[in-house]
Amino acid sequence: MEKFLLASDLVGVSFWLVSIAMVASTVFFLYEGMHVKSSWRTSMLVVGLVTLIAAVHYYYMREYWLATGKSPIVYRYIDWLLTVPLQMIEFYLIIVAAGLAVSSSVFWRLLIGTIIMLLGGYAGEAGWLSPGLGFVIGMAGWIYIIFEIFRGESSVAATKKNSIKKAFGALRIIVVFGWSIYPIGYIFGLLTPMIGLGTINIDFLNFTYNLADFINKILFGLIIWKVAINDQEDH
Ligand SMILES: *C/C=C(C)/C=C/C=C(C)/C=C/C1=C(C)CCCC1(C)C
Numbered sequence: 001m002e003k004f005l006l007a008s009d010l011v012g013v014s015f016w017l018v019s020i021a022m023v024a025s026t027v028f029f030l031y032e033g034m035h036v037k038s039s040w041r042t043s044m045l046v047v048g049l050v051t052l053i054a055a056v057h058y059y060y061m062r063e064y065w066l067a068t069g070k071s072p073i074v075y076r077y078i079d080w081l082l083t084v085p086l087q088m089i090e091f092y093l094i095i096v097a098a099g100l101a102v103s104s105s106v107f108w109r110l111l112i113g114t115i116i117m118l119l120g121g122y123a124g125e126a127g128w129l130s131p132g133l134g135f136v137i138g139m140a141g142w143i144y145i146i147f148e149i150f151r152g153e154s155s156v157a158a159t160k161k162n163s164i165k166k167a168f169g170a171l172r173i174i175v176v177f178g179w180s181i182y183p184i185g186y187i188f189g190l191l192t193p194m195i196g197l198g199t200i201n202i203d204f205l206n207f208t209y210n211l212a213d214f215i216n217k218i219l220f221g222l223i224i225w226k227v228a229i230n231d232q233e234d235h
Contacts, residue, residue: 019058117141
């Protein structure tokens with residue numbers, strides 16, 4: 001299709017912008033990670049890895065989009081399969097960085113929720129299952145994750161220290177509100193025929209996912225960075 005990016009291709013522009021933002025934020029997170037208190041360094045490294053992995057995938061996704069005008073489903077879900085578990089590790093690291101004890105089963109439960117969420121979504125988008133059924137399975141995984149961070153073991157540990165309470169609160173907002181952008185993209189992109197709103201809208205789906213990735217990877221990293229800096233000032 002297109003050889004170069006056209007101004008009329010808004011979705012293509014969003015792929016482009018996010019790919020560059022991921023590269024720049026990777027440099028930022030890795031650099032800043034060297035200057036925070038040592039207990040926060042692994043957390044900063046992990047957010048830098050998340051944006052690095054996303055940057056690589058966004059370069060492929062934007063090319064795929066230009067060449068085919070189709071959803072880069074495989075690249076998208078490989079990216080999520082790597083980066084969402086890394087973000088789940090982050091929850092665990094935040095608690096550990098604050099010197100609180102929590103069992104590693106917290107991480108495993110969050111991982112199981114993530115895999116169910118992504119498998120459901122992929123199956124629905126790739127046509128393994130009907131988009132509606134894939135959506136229901138994906139939602140179940142997400143709801144399980146929300147339950148764990150609001151009612152599970154990590155949520156109890158997180159209330160024990162003030163600086164962590166704040167960080168955890170911010171992360172919860174990301175997982176509930178930031179992450180809700182993805183199913184919105186799915187509903188109004190892929191489920192439109194099912195809910196009587198017309199045809200499948202691949203442009204809306206991809207634009208919305210790109211916006212969501214920008215918020216949930218870069219803003220997520222900035223939250224961790226802010227908490228790490230504040231923790232330093234407390235000491
Ligand atoms: C860095 C990438 C992130 C944080 C990706 C998150 C993806 C989701 C929260 C996806 C959620 C979905 C549902 C809740 C329902 C089914 C469709 C999905 C996979 C888009």
